[in-house]
Amino acid sequence: MRIGELAARTGTSRRLLRYYEEQGLIVATRAANGYREYDDRFVDRVKQIRGLLDAGLPTRIIKQILPCLDKPRTIYFPDATPEMLATLERERDRMTERIEFLTRNRDAINEYLDVVRANRQPDVELEPAV
Amino acid sequence: MRIGELAARTGTSRRLLRYYEEQGLIVATRAANGYREYDDRFVDRVKQIRGLLDAGLPTRIIKQILPCLDKPRTIYFPDATPEMLATLERERDRMTERIEFLTRNRDAINEYLDVVRANRQPDVELEPAV
DNA sequence: TCCAACCATCACACAGGTGTGATGGTTGTC
DNA sequence: GACAACCATCACACCTGTGTGATGGTTGGA
Incomplete structure (x- = not known):
């Protein structure tokens, strides 16, 4: 999906999604035309970010915490x-x-x-x- | 006590104590010379404010919540x-x-x-x- | 009396999260 | 081909909680 849909599905603005990317919280792939491309997992991830922000954590900390919260727990000891x-x-x-x-x-x-x-x-x- | 002591005992800056007052979160009495005067109850109150701020609540909301948290529960239905x-x-x-x-x-x-x-x-x- | 250590107000500045708008490219539809 | 609806980047602006410093009054002790 592209940024507009992700924004709609997470209740954020496109602006913020770009901001989160700028802060290193999410990394979108790019289509040939330069458009950001997201898969479904980003929906939860963005919601997670919103929740942590709402709880008072700054992006700097969220960035460090997020990798530990991935559900498939792929990286045990990175x-x-x-x-x-x-x-x-x-x-x-x-x-x-x-x-x-x-x-x-x-x-x-x-x-x-x-x-x-x-x-x-x-x-x-x-x-x-x- | 005066603002300096309150600041020391709550781990805040004088600046912030004045800011909280400006936002209506605390109301200090004034000595004859214009100095702010606080009694001991302000220590807990300020700590409470700090905690709520840290939890992500804005002063606007804290202002509404605080009166309900007074310990002697004086005002049942104001x-x-x-x-x-x-x-x-x-x-x-x-x-x-x-x-x-x-x-x-x-x-x-x-x-x-x-x-x-x-x-x-x-x-x-x-x-x-x- | 002078100085240090308080206090007051006020103003400017900053950082982080967010909004808004300008400018321009891409795409799909009529 | 024109237009709407996306997308991109960039810049400026806002709000809130905070820091910092300027300027000046009060107080208490050497």
Whole structure:
């Protein structure tokens, strides 16, 4: 597929797909006319990128993380340098922190919503038709 | 305490504390000389802000969420408008998505690290001194 | 009294993710 | 062949969170 379809199927803009490529997150093949060409796997990959970006990770980090998330797990131990592994561990820990933090706060919001709804219920019922 | 101490105790810069105030996330009282004055509760509050920012939420949203996270839970049902509640629910759902997404990916990274470590172990041991 | 160490405001700058538009090439259809 | 609908590159601009520095007021200790 070409860039327009990928954009539609991932809910991104063409501009961003080019940007992700520029940042080295995806590498499109090129047709003879210069058009970028993508296969289906890019759909998930782009969604993954969007999710990680939304979670607050910068492209620089995403670039390092992505190769480890490939589903067919082809490369077990690539040229993973010790620094690379250290980065991964550090990033994993930061993600764990984020998860815990988000969970705590989401639960607090939930609790708040519950309380508000409980206290609001009474005034929903007005005089029940005497 | 004044801005310098708060900055030190929260690991932020004075600049950012003023920015958060400008964005309506915190409201400092002012001493007679114009200096900002904070009590201890601001330490947690600022850390909370930092965490939410780090998790990818913009100040605009944080501003709406923060009041629901106050620990003494003083305000059960404030002037919570329906739109406000809707925003909260939407944001809670987005946080849940983020949590699930982060968890999946963190686990994948973890799994990757495990595999790499397993496959790397062998070549740590070189010829064991014949 | 002077100086260091705070504080205030304000302005400019930057980086990263994103939008928008200019300019021009390719392709398929009428 | 003309036109619409793609595609390409490039440049400029925006927003948000941050840094940095200029300029000046306050305070407390040598």
